[in-house]
Every structure is written in structure tokens, then in C-alpha cells.
Amino acid sequence: GQQLNQSPQSMFIQEGEDVSMNCTSSSIFNTWLWYKQEPGEGPVLLIALYKAGELTSNGRLTAQFGITRKDSFLNISASIPSDVGIYFCAGTSMDSNYQLIWGAGTKLIIKP
Amino acid sequence: EAGVAQSPRYKIIEKRQSVAFWCNPISGHATLYWYQQILGQGPKLLIQFQNNGVVDDSQLPKDRFSAERLKGVDSTLKIQPAKLEDSAVYLCASSFRGGEAMSYNEQFFGPGTRLTVL
Numbered sequence: 001g002q003q004l005n006q007s008p009q010s011m012f013i014q015e016g017e018d019v020s021m022n023c024t025s026s027s028i029f030n031t032w033l034w035y036k037q038e039p040g041e042g043p044v045l046l047i048a049l050y051k052a053g054e055l056t057s058n059g060r061l062t063a064q065f066g067i068t069r070k071d072s073f074l075n076i077s078a079s080i081p082s083d084v085g086i087y088f089c090a091g092t093s094m095d096s097n098y099q100l101i102w103g104a105g106t107k108l109i110i111k112p
Numbered sequence: 113e114a115g116v117a118q119s120p121r122y123k124i125i126e127k128r129q130s131v132a133f134w135c136n137p138i139s140g141h142a143t144l145y146w147y148q149q150i151l152g153q154g155p156k157l158l159i160q161f162q163n164n165g166v167v168d169d170s171q172l173p174k175d176r177f178s179a180e181r182l183k184g185v186d187s188t189l190k191i192q193p194a195k196l197e198d199s200a201v202y203l204c205a206s207s208f209r210g211g212e213a214m215s216y217n218e219q220f221f222g223p224g225t226r227l228t229v230l
Contacts, residue, residue: 004154042116042203042221043155088154099168100219102154 006089006103013079014111021106022073023089031092032065032072033100038085046087047074076108084110114138116222118204124228130192133225137185137206143167145219146179146189147203155203161187162209191227199229 006023013019023032031050035043047058049065049072056063062075072091076083089103117136125131137144142163147155158177160167164184172179176195181187191198205219 040121041223042205044221045218048218090154097168099157099160100155102156104153 004089004091004101004103006106008106009104010107010109012109012111015079015081017079019076019079019083019108020073021087021089022071023091023103024071025091025101026070027093027095028069029091029093029101030069030098032063033090034061034063034072034074035088035090036085037088037105043088079108079110081110084108116204116206116220118202118222118225120225121223122226122228124230125194126230127196128193130190131194131227132188132190133202133204133227135187135189135204135222137187137204138220140208141206141220142184142209143207143217144181144187145205145207146187147205149201149203149224151200158189194227194229196229199227201226 004023004025033048034046036046037043046061047056047063049056052065052069053067054065060077064073066072086105086107088105090100092098116138119134123131144161146158148158149155158172159169159179161181164181177191179189201224203221203224205221207217207219209217
């Protein structure tokens with residue numbers, strides 16, 4: 001079945017640093033989404049991307065839909081303690097019957 | 113606006129026992145999803161309902177899992193009998209309508225039920 005390769009698996013950063021994570025696929029996606037999940041909670045949508053090349057910001061978060069439609073990245077600028085959590089990419093495609101396909105997540109840990 | 117409600121939050125059972133989870137979606141949301149999230153992985157769709165009809169259950173292990181949404185509002189997911197590999201968080205999500213070809217209908221997730229099978 002379709003898979004999304006998300007990297008890195010985890011990140012240990014200092015408060016104030018910028019963060020970058022990405023997601024790739026071997027097939028074309030129509031929609032790219034970025035979610036954040038905190039312990040004991042369900043995922044919460046951060047950014048949705050619908051067009052190749054689209055660059056969208058949500059506060060300190062910026063995400064882009066790759067031109068090839070096979071990748072996406074998420075950047076977080078000037079990280080703060082509440083950014084801690086697991087970030088997931090997800091996408092939909094005709095091949096997935098427009099169901100969400102998820103990456104394995106990037107765990108963000110902020111060093112004291 | 114109230115979010116997606118799920119219960120119980122935690123459940124511990126022994127293998128071969130049965131278990132049921134309950135979900136109440138956001139009011140007015142026609143589409144309801146059940147996902148399985150194994151530790152260290154992203155959620156995997158088990159079943160999608162549109163009102164009280166099943167849209168997609170292709171990844172539901174039908175020999176042991178069942179789900180219903182009889183009145184098109186709340187839903188139950190049952191596992192009978194449970195296996196060790198069923199240990200996971202079971203997430204319920206709802207959206208105003210289902211995903212469509214050129215747009216995405218935001219899914220709102222509940223807090224999940226953490227199932228441990230011993």
C-alpha cells in the first residue's frame with residue numbers, strides 16, 4: 001500500500017532553534033496535511049496544503065506542498081517549550097481513495 | 113462547541129476477551145472514522161461511516177473487529193476476541209462530510225482509548 005516516509009524520527013533541540021521535518025512519497029498526493037499530537041490526545045490539524053508549490057504559514061509554522069507532489073516539509077521557527085509533541089504528515093490521493101495516509105511521525109523534544 | 117467524545121480512556125484486558133469502545137462525534141458531522149494507532153506509528157483507518165452507512169472498511173479485520181453507527185450519530189467499535197497485537201490507541205474522528213476528490217474535509221479527533229491486551 002501507499003506509504004509516507006517521514007524524517008527525522010525524532011529531534012532534540014534547544015529552545016529558540018528552528019526545526020525542519022519532511023515527508024516523501026513514491027506516488028503523487030493531492031493533499032498534504034500536517035498534524036500535531038500531544039500525549040493522551042488525538043492529532044490536531046496544523047496546516048493543510050492543496051496545490052503543488054503552495055507555501056502556507058500558521059504563526060511560527062510554515063509548510064510547503066512540493067512541486068513534484070511527492071513531498072512536503074514543515075518548518076517551525078524559534079521553537080518554544082509548548083512545541084513539544086509528535087508531528088505527523090498525512091496526505092490523500094486518488095490511489096488512497098482520498099483516505100488519509102499517515103507518516104510515522106517526528107517526535108520533537110526540547111532540551112532544557 | 114463540544115469536541116469528539118470517546119470512552120473509556122483506558123482499558124486493560126486479557127487476550128481472547130472482548131472489548132467495546134464508544135464515540136460521540138461533533139454535532140452535525142455526517143462522517144465518522146475509527147483509526148488504530150500502534151505505538152510509534154501514525155493512525156491507520158479501520159472504518160469510515162457516512163451517516164449510518166459504511167463508506168470504507170477495507171482495513172478492518174472483520175474476523176474480530178466490528179463497528180456500527182445505527183442512528184448515524186454515535187458509534188461503537190468492538191473487538192472479539194482480542195489478540196496481543198490489538199494493543200494500541202483507538203482514535204475516533206469526525207468531519208462535516210467525507211473527503212472529496214479536490215478538497216479535504218478537516219477531521220477532528222477525540223482523545224482516544226488506550227487498549228492494552230495482556
